[in-house]
Amino acid sequence: MTFSVALLLILALGVVAWLTARGKAAAFATSARSHSRPGHHGWYVALWAGVPALIFLIAWSATVPGLVASETLSAPAAVQLPADPMERSAVMAEVRGIASGELAGGFHPVSEQLAPIYRSATTRFGWIGFGIAALLALGGGAYAWFRLTPSFRARTAVERVVMIALIAASLIAIITTIGIVFSLLFESLRFFAKVSPIEFLFGTTWSPQTAIRADQVGSSGAFGAVPLFWGTIFIGAIIAMIVAIPLGLMSAIYLTQYAPPTARKWLKPILEMLAGVPTVVYGYFAALTVAPALRSFAATVGIPGASSESALAAGLVMGIMIIPFVSSMADDSIAAVPQSMRDGSLAMGATTSETIRKVLVPAALPGVVGGVLLAVSRAIGETMIVVMAAGLAANLTANPFASVTTVTTQIVQLLTGDQEFDSAKTLAAFALGLVLFLVTLLLNIVALGVVKKYREAYD
Amino acid sequence: MNAQNFADAATDSTAGTERDIKMVARDVNVYYGPKQAIKGVSIEIPTDEVTAFIGPSGCGKSTFLRTLNRMNDTVSGARVEGDIRLDGENIYDSSMDVVQLRARVGMVFQKPNPFPKSIFENVAYGTRIHGLASSRGEMEQIVEQSLKRAGLWDEVKDRLNDSGTALSGGQQQRLCIARAIAVDPEVILMDEPCSALDPIATAKIEELIHELRGRYAIAIVTHNMQQAARVSQRTAFFHLGHLVEYGDTSEMFTNPREQRTKDYITGRYG
Known part of the structure; x- marks a missing residue:
């Protein structure tokens, strides 16, 4: 919930940053001979406002479930949880269901006690993430904004970001291939632990x-x-x-x-x-x-x-x-x-x-x-x-x-x-x-x- | 007007000299689609001499050369009108077999184009497809003789199995000449054979043309007027698809009859 709001906020801040920075650059471009076009300055500030905040948001949303779970488990009520890991994760699944409102009640009594703790932790961490993301967006935008001068090389910086984005796109295919090879390799090693490679490669039955x-x-x-x-x-x-x-x-x-x-x-x-x-x-x-x-x-x-x-x-x-x-x-x-x-x-x-x-x-x-x-x-x-x-x-x-x-x-x-x-x-x-x-x-x-x-x- | 001029020119310049004529073209028109590239050209290619075709780019000299062994047949949309005879036979007649015609009228191209085969196989190519050698020994003899005539034998005799494409540009062009003479043609057409070569390789090819004269009728297209003056006995000047002037090379370069020829030779355009 807070994640999508934060995303929209960052995008909005990015648009605002682009427009204002472009305006600022256009203003000084008329008086002095500027190194970069106003559009480059706009993109420079927008990228600073958007990219670090977005990266943080993605990383944060990946770590939040773990933080919430450990906080829930450290609550006093959690001592009643069963020791068996499979039962434990079944209870945690119930807790999540009750907290999000998908389940009316839990099969296990502990889950209903833990649900409010889980819910409040989720909300709290959500707002913490939202706050940090907003600060990063504003801070990044402001940092970039104050660097803008007619001689500032915004074009070079923006072009470098474009290049990095293109490299990342081409790496995805390569990394995926490597990932496929490794998954094949590890499962195959498990197979060869059971059946000898000689039998596999040369056996005729x-x-x-x-x-x-x-x-x-x-x-x-x-x-x-x-x-x-x-x-x-x-x-x-x-x-x-x-x-x-x-x-x-x-x-x-x-x-x-x-x-x-x-x-x-x-x-x-x-x-x-x-x-x-x-x-x-x-x-x-x-x-x-x-x-x-x-x-x-x-x-x-x-x-x-x-x-x-x-x-x-x-x-x-x-x-x-x-x-x-x-x-x-x-x-x-x-x-x-x-x-x-x-x-x-x-x-x-x-x-x-x-x-x-x-x-x-x-x-x-x-x-x-x-x-x-x-x-x-x-x-x-x-x-x-x-x-x-x-x-x-x-x-x-x-x-x-x-x-x-x-x-x-x-x-x-x-x-x-x-x-x-x-x-x-x-x-x-x-x-x-x-x-x-x-x-x-x-x-x-x-x-x-x-x-x-x-x-x-x-x- | 050109036919008239040509008739005059022909009578003027050949007066007093008896020549064997190998090929005769009369009123040749060539069209590429709707565009006319050659306009009413009439010319005679003598048996024992080198004829040079000169003229500015796009004047039709290469196109005309290619009509002499019907290489324009391979260009889609090309159409040839008129009468071209080799020893009195009309080469565009339906009874003329283009395969046999090209065996009699060989061609050397602007850019050396050896096949990606060994030096031996390059020279043996034509002999093989026409079935001219009955034994391996005879084939070897033909290859050796052709390479000797092309002045390449001493340079390649120890590496006949190396690829023809591994030779230098000038050697490749002499290999192509050896390939052309291996089938014992009567006429050799050369389409700017030195334009892709350096001056030393060019000098060797020119020397070779001198040596081949008399054995084959040779027609050579060239951009280089000094080359035309050096290698040829007869020169034809083409301009905008017309044959402007045709005569003895020595006379053409010292005393051109046409103003356009004079302008071209003295470097006013072209």
């Missing part, structure tokens, strides 16, 4: 069900992830790429070398639209249309082990999904080959297709390879299509008509439904996630390196 009762059958829990890695590579890096590389490359060649401008204008956006189709849509296309068709084909031809969920169905559809990635990367690299190279070949009497085969594609190859690696990294991280079409059986097979499973499918399986976060079954998901993350990271680094090296060659 995957059966993550662990026994709940001793007499359960077939739930020994085996965590050999090789069938999952194979399934992922088989679908994402082999079948999908067999589809996507030739089709993507050929469409890029047509679009850059043969297509008249009008055709290019229409075809390129349509192709790129493929990348915008939600993967779940591809997933049901794979599961409902492609997979049954492949199974009946396999049954007709007499291929053994054909399943209604097959590596081929998922891989084919994933390949179609990846075409725009390969195509647009190849398109960029072919277009980046200098026209003089093309002219040189044509002037030798080479035909267009000879020029493409012998000069353009070899020259564009590093870029194309980079694009393919990026596409692979996307394909092996792809989840929805394989969840819907590839199946769950951890088979170690090279038969494309058989059902295989992938790393992402298993992560989904392990983490949906009710979980206990101390079993190897659940923690295995994090280890799988870590492996997937490391592999895609490596692929991306290599791909970007290849693309960058190639770009330098022609600049």
Whole structure:
């Protein structure tokens, strides 16, 4: 309550500071030659009035619950509280509910005694925070206000604040990534404390069900992830790429070398639209249309082990999904080959297709390879299509008509439904996630390196 | 008016000299979309001499050069009218195969454009696509001979497998010339071949042009009038898409007939 009032007050003070400081600066700007424009002076004072107070307010609102809780617990009535931490926190939750008026009465008698103490502490700390924030806003504004002179370098200071804000924005993505890596890493370490990394990385049996009762059958829990890695590579890096590389490359060649401008204008956006189709849509296309068709084909031809969920169905559809990635990367690299190279070949009497085969594609190859690696990294991280079409059986097979499973499918399986976060079954998901993350990271680094090296060659 | 002038010029300057003529252009017009870049140009390219095309930027000299091996076909919206003959054959006739035409009329570009392949493969490129060598030995012989003619052999003979793009600018341009002569063309078109090179590399290319004269008909576009005077026997002066004057280089530079040629050569504009 006091928090939102304080926020509004700070914003209002900021606006006032901006207007008055700008007015002051405008007044002296007419008489002397000022270093900064009046707007910069306005922003300088407004930032001093607003930013320190806002930072304090955020920090304060994070510490207040702790202060209130410790004050409540140090009250004489709190000695009756149960010693067990879980019961204690249940009582505290009741206290909070009664204090905020959400609950009419507590299950535990102590909570009704503690509620008024809690409420008064909340109000008191709220007002203390409000007061300090207001003082900071006024003090900061006044400090900045008295520094304003025609020679004061307000512009430099404001520009520096802008730069700091931009740095902070870009750091958020990086810090989040690091946070994700660490959370994966710690959960994986817990997993590897239960299952040896050797078994995980090189074992060939995957059966993550662990026994709940001793007499359960077939739930020994085996965590050999090789069938999952194979399934992922088989679908994402082999079948999908067999589809996507030739089709993507050929469409890029047509679009850059043969297509008249009008055709290019229409075809390129349509192709790129493929990348915008939600993967779940591809997933049901794979599961409902492609997979049954492949199974009946396999049954007709007499291929053994054909399943209604097959590596081929998922891989084919994933390949179609990846075409725009390969195509647009190849398109960029072919277009980046200098026209003089093309002219040189044509002037030798080479035909267009000879020029493409012998000069353009070899020259564009590093870029194309980079694009393919990026596409692979996307394909092996792809989840929805394989969840819907590839199946769950951890088979170690090279038969494309058989059902295989992938790393992402298993992560989904392990983490949906009710979980206990101390079993190897659940923690295995994090280890799988870590492996997937490391592999895609490596692929991306290599791909970007290849693309960058190639770009330098022609600049 | 230009056709008339040209007719006079042609009769004047060729009087008394018998020349073998390799290529003949009559009343050539080139359009880029609605814009006319070349206006009624008629010219003869002699077999055993170097012909220089000079003129201010945008006068159409490069455009005209590119019509001689139909490189303008690759520019969308370009249209060529008129009659251009190579040994009496109309090169814009539907029976003329552009692939064979370009094997007979080679081209060297303004900026050296070796392929990102080895030096050997660069020179062997044309020979391979036209299937001119029947064995590895023959291919090696063609590559060596072409590099020798281009004056590059001694500099690269020990590193034929290095990338062509790793050579210096002047060496790259001589590599491109070697690449062009490897398919044994009849005509070599050079589009400002020295404009991206330093004076020493330029001198080497000019020397090379001297040596190639007589073996190939050569047409060279240049911005540099001293270069035109040094390397060519015949000079054509283009202005605003017209061929203003065409004649013996020595006569053109000492005693131009047209006022515009005189102004350009003496540096009044351009």
